[in-house]
Amino acid sequence: MKKRTILLILILSLFFQTKAFTSKPDSSQAKKDQKALQHEVTVTLKLVQVYVTDKKGDPITDLTKADFILYDNGKLQAITDFEKHNLALPVKKTEKKIEEKLEETELAPSKKIPSRMNRKFILLLDIDSNDLLGVAKSKKAAFHFIETQLQPSDEIGIFSYSPLKGLIVHEYLTSDHKKVIEAIKSIKDVPGVVDEEGGGMTLMQERMRAEAEAGLGSESSTTTGMTRNVDPEIEFLKYKANNFIDGIKELAKSLRYIPGYKNIILFSAGIKKELFYERDDPRLRSKFEDMSKELASSSSPVHAVYTEGSRYLLKKNPVVGMDSLKMLSKISGGKYFNDVVHHEEISKEIQNSTSNYYVLGYYINDKWDGKYHEVKVKVERKGYQVHAQAGYFNSKPFSEFSEFEKRLHLIDLAMSDTPYFQELTRFSLISLHCSQKNESNFVLLSEISLERIKEIIRGKTELVTLIFDSENKIADSYQGEVNFSLIPKKKVYYYSIFSLQPGQYECRVVLRNLETGKGAVASSSVKIPEEIDSGIRIYPPLLLIPERKAFYLKALKTQKEKAEKEPLSLINIYPFLSNEHSPLLEELDRSVSRLLAVVRSSIINIKEPDIELTAHLIQHSSGQKTDLSVFILSAENREEVDILLIELELPEMEPGRYSLEIEAEELFTKSKSQVTRSFIIK
CATH class of the missing domain: 3.40.50 (Rossmann fold)
Structure with missing residues (x-):
């Protein structure tokens, strides 16, 4: 497949693939939810950033909450939260890094100003x-x-x-x-x-x-x-x-x-x-x-x-x-700066004008109507100039977002650690490099608990998969709509199969309700290595645990691609899947004593290879390494790839994070390859 490197905003607006898995959704409930949302009044902590200077333009840094007066649409507000940010400028002689000093006034123990009110x-x-x-x-x-x-x-x-x-x-x-x-x-x-x-x-x-x-x-x-x-x-x-x-x-x-x-x-x-x-x-x-x-x-x-x-x-x-x-x-x-060549002075002036500020917090009734509120801030002391944001807009329903706002909303969900538009729900995602070739050599697999995301999947829901290369360009993507109400299971394993060139990639899977905007995101990273001319290469295993009748959902390619070639499924790459087992992505119950693994490997230019497989379990907190017994249950070869189904006996484990290391060694050439999968024991 030809690698696509279309920049983010373009692919979100113009070049998404044809919707791949669609079903006629029952959006009546979502419409009711949206209507209710439009009329809901929520109490929200509103935060206002304020700069105060003297007549010379120098910052004033010793004010307290009592010094400020704040009006919202002409109404005096009670300032409940207060924060002061003073950034000490770097000293030229020592070239010390700028340090931020955060001073807080008396706040109720239950209140916490979000860290996002930084610069x-x-x-x-x-x-x-x-x-x-x-x-x-x-x-x-x-x-x-x-x-x-x-x-x-x-x-x-x-x-x-x-x-x-x-x-x-x-x-x-x-x-x-x-x-x-x-x-x-x-x-x-x-x-x-x-x-x-x-x-x-x-x-x-x-x-x-x-x-x-x-x-x-x-x-x-x-x-x-x-x-x-x-x-x-x-x-x-x-x-x-x-x-x-x-x-x-x-x-x-x-x-x-x-x-x-x-x-x-x-x-x-x-x-x-x-x-x-x-x-x-x-x-x-x-x-x-x-x-x-x-x-x-x-x-x-x-x-x-x-x-x-x-x-x-x-x-x-x-x-x-x-x-x-x-x-x-x-x-x-x-501020305006008349010549970019003076970048050192420009940087200092921008720093000086933004480095010392206050954050004032007060509670409002957010009516979700998108209306503008005018904010005015004064200080009790005379002779000071106050520079505060002129106002803000109430939240508005997602259905009233412009197309650009919806695209930025999606970027916010996919790329931000703390999205501005909503509290983030996360789910599990693993990335599995699976082939020496560049065709269909990478699998993304996520675990979606429908109970955890029930507020998101009411009505029209889209699934978006984005693969970013090392330059933060879109290397590949899938997008489609799903009606989760038609899925009989409480847990879904959603997967995509990609063809990627060697390199480092960041992966995102975003679930978003198209009527309310509520979303969830999963993230992972992968390195696709260069091909080797000789030796052995083992690929990250698909781990399996006892769990009956897993439900798999695949992002299909475009109709044109489907007509050219029958699309691969997960069982084509990992052939030992059964109704008795489900993939292990992140959490493993400590009661599980045996673990199955589907292990793929390539042996290049070695005649009559003799392969030895070993496995180890490493506890992250202590560093303790435990050898595991490995039993080969089945084996087959597909398109020059050896595929093994192995069973691993697990010791008694304390709760915490562990890494499973699997190593393959060709005994004659001493060629080795090792892969690692991490999970949490609960």
Whole structure:
């Protein structure tokens, strides 16, 4: 199978495979649930991030809860929770890392402020309004900011925008800063503004130009009703600028529901000056202003970094878009920086403006109507300036989400350790490399307890499987709908079979109710090794426990693929499955004394091999290693792969995590291969 490396936001919006397992769902109950949800009033702790400075702009760090006054839609609120964040700046002489000091006032023991009220940054690289040098300098500035200014608790994401792909999420908000650095390195897109030394336009750009011209024709009406001649080149640039505005506006709407400030650091050359100040047609500027206000209302200040800088004086065709960036920063509540080359000073200034803040908490009735609440914060002390988020939006039913919001919601479920949209339910997932070949060489298997997820599977439910490569690109995916009410069992084993190239992969399986948005996620990782020319390779085993009549659910391929070849099933890869046993994924009852394992192995270029199989059990807490007796119950060979069904005698085990090691050795060549499976004894 050809490896697909389509970026995340694209595959979620455009390239999901045809729904593979569908059934007509009874959505009447889900509709009732959704209707009830729309009218439900829930009591929610609302958290507001506040910055306080003196008249010089220096942060004030000694305030207490009693110093603050907070209004929600004009009503005075009782501040019940309070948190103070003071970030000590690094000392140049010792180059010590920045340390965060968290001070809390008296809080009731039962209350806990969520850790998600830390700092959040989104690095947004505008590929379109840039040139090659601007992109390179933007990446350098991004690396410097991450490496010198971020706290361990800070969450950061990397997005980019290009006219060919739209808004792309390379890495969602995460505190794993190394992943963000790798994501930035992986961005290979060519700038939409072609440098003077660069080549011409792509076919996609030609198509966009044709659409722009076709939509407006050779003449266009002005705001006064008169007609004028239209420059196709100008209209094409307008077309691209409008698409950018629409994409960022959708992002702003989606960010409404993530608490606190979302500081966006935008690297861009802005909108061309001639477009921004066109007298005959001010619609673009007005639309850009609305986008900036949308960002402000979602508490997403934009710190705009001008990537042309002083270079625009030397360029033949500069963008000169600093005025648009200045407007964006001013309206959204961020800062404007006039040259990306000064990235050290820019990083320090952003750090200074975001490093010291307070968190105020109060309880509200969330009516799930999506309405906006205006928030005003004051301090009792005189002479201080208060910078607080202007407001927030009530939650709204999932059915009212835009398509972009639903895609971001799915990304949040799949990629975030602590999703912002809901409390996360998790289920078990294992990844099994199963073949030396690149065709059908990888199995994902998850265990879904229907009782645990009963609130999720009422009505229409989708199952989404995403495989990310080492550059955080989608290597493969499946998507489909399931009516779980038709499944007679309380437990389901859902599996997918993939063909992957050698490399490291992160795997996600997401269950999501399409009417309520409630979801659950499972995660796993796998390394597909390179082929070997000779020797022995053993693959991770499928472990089996005594449990009757397991119910298996497979993600099928597209109709076209099914027509070309009969799809594989789990029993084709692990042929000793029976109605008497079920797969072991994570938890094993300590009463189980015997464990079955289906073990696959490849023997390459060894004549008349003599294989010895051994197994060991390792207790994680003590490191104790126990040899296990191995009994071969059955064996067969399929497509140059030896498949064994073995039985392992287990000792008495204390509760905790264990690893099972299985090693195969060819006695003549001394070639060895070892695999490990972990599980929990309960």
